[in-house]
Amino acid sequence: MIASVRGPVLEIALDHAVIDCAGVGYRVLATPVTLSRLRRGDEATLLTSMIVREDSMTLYGFTEPDARALFALLQTVTGVGPRLAMATLAVLEPDALRRALADSDTKALTSVPGIGKRVAERLCVELRDKVDRPTADTATGSVPAGGIREQVAEALVGLGFTAAPAEKAVTAILAEEPDADASTVLRRSLAMLGKAS
Numbered sequence: 001m002i003a004s005v006r007g008p009v010l011e012i013a014l015d016h017a018v019i020d021c022a023g024v025g026y027r028v029l030a031t032p033v034t035l036s037r038l039r040r041g042d043e044a045t046l047l048t049s050m051i052v053r054e055d056s057m058t059l060y061g062f063t064e065p066d067a068r069a070l071f072a073l074l075q076t077v078t079g080v081g082p083r084l085a086m087a088t089l090a091v092l093e094p095d096a097l098r099r100a101l102a103d104s105d106t107k108a109l110t111s112v113p114g115i116g117k118r119v120a121e122r123l124c125v126e127l128r129d130k131v132d133r134p135t136a137d138t139a140t141g142s143v144p145a146g147g148i149r150e151q152v153a154e155a156l157v158g159l160g161f162t163a164a165p166a167e168k169a170v171t172a173i174l175a176e177e178p179d180a181d182a183s184t185v186l187r188r189s190l191a192m193l194g195k196a197s
Contacts, residue, residue, distance in 0.1 A: 002026075002059060006045040009038050014190065017061065019044060028061035031090040032186045036155030037063055051082045060086055066094050070131075077126050079119050088112045090183060095134040100124075102133035149174060152185045161193055169193050 005026045011018040017038050018025045028046055038044050046061035047068050060082060062068040067089055074085035091112045092100060100108035101124055109120035149170050156166035169189040173180065180188070 002048050002050045004045060004047050005059070005061070007043065009040050009042055009044050012038055012040055017044075017046075019046065026059055028059045029086060030061040031067075031086060031183065032155075033090070033093070033183045034061060034063050034067075036151055036182060036186055039154070049082075058082065064094070070094055070097060073127060073130060074123070077119075077123055079122065084112075084114050087114055093181070093183075098131045098134050101127045101131045104128060148180075148182045148185055151182055152189060155186055156189060156193065165193060 005019045005021050005028060007020040007022070009017055010020050010025055012035055014032075014035075016027050016029045017035055018027050020026075028048060030046070034046070046063065047065060048062070049060045049068055049071055051058045051060065060071060062071065071082075071085050071089060074080050074088055075082060080088075088097060088109075092108065096108070099105070104124040106117060106120040106124060109115050109123055110117060115123070149167075152170045153163070153167045156170070157163055166189070169192045170185060172192065173185050173188045177184065177188075
């Protein structure tokens with residue numbers, strides 16, 4: 001079981017990063033928010049969850065133990081595999097996910113691609129007693145718009161885009177949606193830059 005990887009970041013893509021560990025490049029699937037914190041060439045540590053299947057061994061990476069624990073918890077529900085668990089964490093930050101489960105908020109859960117009403121209801125029924133509802137001060141711990149702008153622009157540069165178009169795309173997205181979180185801004189900026197290229 002590989003519990004973590006540490007080393008220089010060799011590559012950052014839309015859904016994964018490659019981390020060099022003693023000469024071996026580990027491909028680690030991660031959410032856009034996790035990937036936005038990595039920089040090509042910098043040393044990084046990712047906590048990992050290794051999923052072994054008959055035909056593959058896949059590493060999923062996280063910067064927080066909390067996210068990794070929720071990733072494992074989500075998979076205890078029938079019909080939720082690692083890809084759907086990762087998609088859930090890409091759309092809902094750990095606190096938002098905990099709140100949605102504790103409050104049986106199926107609407108928030110169905111905002112995740114691949115989760116329909118029945119799976120959302122099953123998640124709430126099976127997990128609401130297994131998660132602690134976040135307290136008010138952790139729930140409102142959002143990053144200020146200036147911080148998001150810099151964070152997402154840096155992530156886009158790390159993904160290979162040049163600084164000026166990256167900053168322009170992020171500014172445009174934040175002008176349309178000032179309250180958007182980093183994950184949303186990153187996804188929408190990538191879509192905008194993809195159309196422009």
